[in-house]
Amino acid sequence: MxxxxxxxxxxxxxxxxxxxxxxxxxxxxxxxxxxxxxxxxxxxxxxxxxxxxxxxxxxxxxxxxxxxxxxxxxxxxxxxxxxxxxxxxxxxxxxxxxxxxxxxxxxxxxTDLGFLEATIQNRVQNPKKGSYTNSLLDSGINKVAQKVGEEAVELVIEAKDDDEALFLNEASDLMYHYLVLLAAKGYSLNDVIDVLKERHG
Incomplete structure (x- = not known):
């Protein structure tokens, strides 16, 4: 209560x-x-x-x-x-x-990421059948972390080229999976921002 x-x-x-x-x-x-x-x-x-x-x-x-x-x-x-x-x-x-x-x-x-984080947190609290976010969360923390690693590598590869669409798509994929990882660990983006503020306060 x-x-x-x-x-x-x-x-x-x-x-x-x-x-x-x-x-x-x-x-x-x-x-x-x-x-x-x-x-x-x-x-x-x-x-x-x-x-x-x-x-x-x-x-x-x-x-x-x-x-x-x-x-x-x-x-x-x-x-x-x-x-x-x-x-x-x-x-x-x-x-x-x-x-x-x-x-x-x-x-x-x-322009912030609140809308995306809210969607992910809603899937955590209210699982939806057929949701990719829920299937990812259900696969366990190791799988979620692995996906973040994979997306990071793909972003690095695209950063070496000049294809704007591919680069931004990979950046979006990494950001999404990063937020899913935070949610899977029970944290929010605000927790990360607090740490950054302490570092640069």
Whole structure:
């Protein structure tokens, strides 16, 4: 069960607090909705974001009809204890219009690797039949590591030539398999970035 360090103040908005949902990997703000205490307790207990719908006057778990659940990684209150920030891993678009966020951002528009890492982590947590990522993960850590080595060698070979398409394809293959290896070991790209920051801080 996910816990908060302090107690939310539900008094300012008649029993509600705004909840900002942020993507755990890309740091994009996905959406904003409201929670009452019951919605918060359900979210903490089940690990999937549940809101209070002011229009329907009932609890609703994001994804209960679409399957696009928001899996909670962490929750924090602001300095006034009246606004909640939830870091979550989305299982699909956050917006009912099919966008990644409720602020109009389309899928995979980010220049960072968060979208790819989120897809890989989703396969770890929600295996999909026929998925190459899952077949690779199921083959074991030695096989995953071997694939990273193979892709690295292929990238080195292509780097010696001047075929841009082949070079970038091999670079993409290496990056993908590298992220799968991190996931298989239980780490994320942020863990690597933290080490790099410590080295060059």
């Amino acid at each position: 996910i816990e908060l360090q302090t107690t939310p103040d539900f008094n300012k908005l008649n029993g509600l607090i705004p909840a900002i949902i942020q993507d755990y990997y890309t740091n994009k703000v996905l959406m904003l909705a409201f929670m009452n205490n019951e919605a918060l307790e359900k979210t903490k207990a089940e690990g999937k974001v549940t809101f209070y719908s002011r229009s329907k006057e009932r609890l609703w778990t994001k994804g209960e009809t679409s399957g696009n659940f928001l899996n909670v990684e962490s929750m924090e209150l602001d300095c006034d204890n009246d606004t909640l920030l939830i870091m979550a891993i989305p299982e699909g678009p956050a917006c009912h219009k099919g966008n990644d966020t409720c602020f109009g951002e389309k899928k995979n528009t980010s």
